[in-house]
Amino acid sequence: MRFLVWILLHAAAELPSNCDAPDFTVMLVRSRAYYRSGFFELSDSERVARILESRELIKEICPAALLQAILLKLEENLVYQTDAFQSLMAQYTLYLHEAIRNEKITPDEMKTWPLDEGVQRVMNISEALAQKRSLSSAMVMNYCQMIDRFGTSHELDWILEPPFGESRGDGGDGGDDTGDTGLLTDTDFYIYQVDWPWCAPLKDEVLAKVRRAVRKLHVISYSAGPRREEQTAYFKYIADHWENLPDFTIFVHPDADEHQGSQFLALRRALKLIKTQSKFAQEALGYYPLAQQMVIEPMRVWGKDFAPIWQRFWHRVFGHPWTDMGLGPPRCKWQKHVGYYLLGHAGHTGRTRTSLPAAKATCAQLDEECLGVTCLSPLEPAELDELGEVPLFRDRWGRHSCTARRGAEGLQESPEREVAEVSYIKSCRSAHNADASVAASATAGSTYRAVNNSFLFGYAAGDEVVRGELEARRRCDELGEDCAGFTCESFIPLTKSTTKQGYADAQKAQSCTVRAGSELIQSPSSEFTFVKIPPSADLQKSVSRVTSKTNASRVFQFYTGSQSIVRKDRLQWWPLEEIENFAADGVWCSSTTGLFEAVWHRMFGEPLSQHARESDPALPLYLKWEIPTFFSYGDEEVI
Numbered sequence: 001m002r003f004l005v006w007i008l009l010h011a012a013a014e015l016p017s018n019c020d021a022p023d024f025t026v027m028l029v030r031s032r033a034y035y036r037s038g039f040f041e042l043s044d045s046e047r048v049a050r051i052l053e054s055r056e057l058i059k060e061i062c063p064a065a066l067l068q069a070i071l072l073k074l075e076e077n078l079v080y081q082t083d084a085f086q087s088l089m090a091q092y093t094l095y096l097h098e099a100i101r102n103e104k105i106t107p108d109e110m111k112t113w114p115l116d117e118g119v120q121r122v123m124n125i126s127e128a129l130a131q132k133r134s135l136s137s138a139m140v141m142n143y144c145q146m147i148d149r150f151g152t153s154h155e156l157d158w159i160l161e162p163p164f165g166e167s168r169g170d171g172g173d174g175g176d177d178t179g180d181t182g183l184l185t186d187t188d189f190y191i192y193q194v195d196w197p198w199c200a201p202l203k204d205e206v207l208a209k210v211r212r213a214v215r216k217l218h219v220i221s222y223s224a225g226p227r228r229e230e231q232t233a234y235f236k237y238i239a240d241h242w243e244n245l246p247d248f249t250i251f252v253h254p255d256a257d258e259h260q261g262s263q264f265l266a267l268r269r270a271l272k273l274i275k276t277q278s279k280f281a282q283e284a285l286g287y288y289p290l291a292q293q294m295v296i297e298p299m300r301v302w303g304k305d306f307a308p309i310w311q312r313f314w315h316r317v318f319g320h321p322w323t324d325m326g327l328g329p330p331r332c333k334w335q336k337h338v339g340y341y342l343l344g345h346a347g348h349t350g351r352t353r354t355s356l357p358a359a360k361a362t363c364a365q366l367d368e369e370c371l372g373v374t375c376l377s378p379l380e381p382a383e384l385d386e387l388g389e390v391p392l393f394r395d396r397w398g399r400h401s402c403t404a405r406r407g408a409e410g411l412q413e414s415p416e417r418e419v420a421e422v423s424y425i426k427s428c429r430s431a432h433n434a435d436a437s438v439a440a441s442a443t444a445g446s447t448y449r450a451v452n453n454s455f456l457f458g459y460a461a462g463d464e465v466v467r468g469e470l471e472a473r474r475r476c477d478e479l480g481e482d483c484a485g486f487t488c489e490s491f492i493p494l495t496k497s498t499t500k501q502g503y504a505d506a507q508k509a510q511s512c513t514v515r516a517g518s519e520l521i522q523s524p525s526s527e528f529t530f531v532k533i534p535p536s537a538d539l540q541k542s543v544s545r546v547t548s549k550t551n552a553s554r555v556f557q558f559y560t561g562s563q564s565i566v567r568k569d570r571l572q573w574w575p576l577e578e579i580e581n582f583a584a585d586g587v588w589c590s591s592t593t594g595l596f597e598a599v600w601h602r603m604f605g606e607p608l609s610q611h612a613r614e615s616d617p618a619l620p621l622y623l624k625w626e627i628p629t630f631f632s633y634g635d636e637e638v639i
C-alpha cells in the first residue's frame with residue numbers, strides 16, 4: 001500500500017523519473033542477489049507481481065525495475081506458456097525503446113540493473129526448453145489402510161481431483177485457480193499394498209478411478225515393516241527397478257496433501273516441467289523436495305531421548321559416527337512470545353532485518369547484550385528513507401523481518417496490528433559445556449535379515465538371557481562384532497484378526513537369544529534367526545562422493561517427510577546392496593522412518609544441510625515461484 005501511495009504522490013508531483021523508491025531499491029538488490037545466488041522467495045514473486053500490475057505507471061518512473069520484473073517473470077512463464085518468449089520479449093523491447101526515447105532510463109541505470117544478465121538467462125532457458133528429450137516418470141507410495149493413526153480416512157482423494165485427476169466437470173469457476181488437470185497422465189503409479197492382516201487393500205472402485213488419472217497403475221502386494229511402511233516401499237521400488245528406473249521418481253505418502261499442502265504447489269510445477277520433455281527439465285530436476293515444512297536443528301538429532309537412537313541409525317547408514325560431522329545441539333533455546341516486542345537493537349547490527357536463524361545467531365554471539373529477537377515489526381519511517389542500507393520488506397512468513405534486541409526492559413506488549421509481532425527470548429548454555437549434553441553413542445543400529453528354520457550356534461559374549469525380539473536386536477547391536485545375530489523360538493503366527501498391537505505384544509513375548517556363530521545351521525524346529533548384515537563394501541564410496549552443492553547453512557536442516565522427486569542418476573548414488581539390505585529389514589525400517597526422512601536428501605546427492613527450495617542454487621525460478629517454506633526449529637522443541 002505504502003508503495004503505491006508513494007508512486008501516486010511522485011507521479012502527481014511530476015517529479016523526474018527515478019528508481020529511489022524503497023520497492024525499486026529492494027527490487028534491484030534482490031534481482032542481483034537472485035542472479036548471483038539463486039535466492040528467490042515468496043516476497044520476491046509478490047514484488048514482481050506488484051510491479052507488473054502497475055506497469056503503465058512504473059514505466060514512467062523507473063522503467064529499469066519494470067524491465068527487470070519482465071525478465072524475471074519470463075523465466076517463470078517460459079516453462080508453461082508456449083509463446084511467452086515472443087510475447088514478453090516483445091513487450092520488453094517496446095518498454096526499453098520507449099524508456100530510451102523518452103530519456104526515462106539513464107546509461108548508468110542500464111549498467112546498474114542486471115538487465116543483460118537477465119536477457120542472457122532467458123535465452124539460455126528458452127534454448128534448453130527447445131531441446132527435446134524423452135523423459136519418463138513414476139510415482140511411488142505405500143498403502144496400508146483406510147484410517148490413519150489420527151483417525152482420518154485416505155482413499156487417495158487427492159489423486160482423483162485436479163490438478164491430477166479430471167475436473168468434476170461442473171463448469172463452475174470454483175476452487176482451482178490455474179485450471180490444471182491430468183498432470184499425472186504421463187506418470188506410472190506404483191502402489192505398494194502392505195499385506196499385514198490389519199491393512200485393508202484399496203477398493204476396486206478407487207483403483208479404477210486412480211487408473212484413469214495415471215499412465216499405468218501397478219499394485220504390488222508386499223510384506224513391509226510391522227509399524228510404518230513407507231521406507232520399505234521406497235527401497236523395494238528402487239531395488240526392483242534398479243536396471244530400468246524412469247528418469248524421475250516421485251516419492252509420496254498416501255496422505256500426500258498433509259505435508260505438501262492441498263494445492264500441491266511444488267509437485268504441480270515439477271510435473272508441468274517434466275511435461276516439457278526438455279533438456280531443461282532433465283537438468284533442473286536432480287533432487288526436488290515436495291514438502292512445505294523444513295525443520296532446522298530438529299530435536300530428533302540431539303534431544304536427550306532421541307540422540308542415542310539417531311546416532312545408532314546414522315552410524316549404520318553412513319558407516320561412521322555422527323559426532324564426526326561436528327554438529328552439536330543448539331547452544332541456545334528460544335521461547336516464543338506472540339504479540340510482544342523487545343526494545344533497542346543489540347550490537348552493531350542496527351535496524352538491518354535478517355532471517356530468524358540469522359538474527360538468532362547474532363543474538364547468541366552477543367551474550368548478555370542481547371535478550372532476544374523480535375520479528376515482524378512494522379517498518380519505521382527512517383527505514384523507508386534509508387538508501388544503501390536496504391530494509392527488506394516484511395514477509396508473510398516472518399523471515400527477513402527479524403532483528404536482535406537488547407530488551408533490557410523485558411517483553412513489551414505490541415499495539416494491536418494486522419500482523420502480530422513475535423519475540424523470542426534466549427537462554428543459552430555457556431560455550432564450554434555445550435557439547436557435554438549428549439554422550440556419543442558408539443554402536444550402530446544394524447540391519448538384519450530373517451531366515452526361517454535356522455539357528456546360529458553359541459551365545460554371543462556368553463549372554464544366555466532370553467529376550468523379546470526387539471530387546472534381542474538391541475542387545476545384538478550393542479555387542480557389535482561379538483554378535484552375529486539372534487535366534488528366536490518360533491515364527492509369530494498371523495491370522496486374519498491379528499492386530500498391530502497384538503503383533504507388537506507377540507514380538508515382546510518372543511523367546512530370543514543373541515548368538516555368536518557365523519554359520520547358519522538348519523533347524524528341525526520352527527526356530528528362525530535374524531542374521532546381522534554388515535554394510536556393503538561400497539558404502540564408503542557413496543558416502544564420500546562429493547555432493548552437487550555446498551551446505552545451505554552451518555546447521556542440520558531438512559524438509560520433512562521424504563516426499564521428493566529424484567532423478568535416476570541420483571537414486572543410484574547409494575549402493576544397490578544397501579538398498580536391498582534396508583528393504584529386507586522391515587522392523588528396522590519401521591523404527592527408523594522418521595530418521596530416514598531426515599537423511600533422504602543426503603543419500604541422493606544433496607548436502608547434509610539441505611537448501612530450502614527458494615535458496616537452492618540448482619533449481620530454476622519456475623520451481624521456486626510462489627512456493628513458500630514453513631520453517632520450524634528444534635530449539636523450540638520441534639522433533
Ligand SMILES: *[C@@H]1O[C@H](CO)[C@@H](O)[C@H](O)[C@H]1NC(C)=O
Nearest residue numbers: 117118119120121122123124
Ligand atoms: C548462457 O549459456 C552460455 C553457454 O552455455 C553460458 O556460457 C552462459 O554463462 C549462460 N549465461 C547465463 C546468464 O546463464
Ligand SMILES: *[C@@H]1O[C@H](CO)[C@@H](O)[C@H](O)[C@H]1NC(C)=O
Nearest residue numbers: 450451452453491492494528
Ligand atoms: C517363514 O515361515 C513362515 C511360517 O511358515 C512364513 O509365513 C514366512 O513367510 C516365512 N518367511 C520367509 C522369509 O520365508
Ligand SMILES: *[C@@H]1O[C@H](CO)[C@@H](O)[C@H](O)[C@H]1NC(C)=O
Nearest residue numbers: 325326547549550551607608
Ligand atoms: C556439510 O556439512 C557437513 C557437516 O559439517 C560436512 O561434513 C560436509 O562435508 C559439508 N558438505 C558440503 C558439501 O560442504
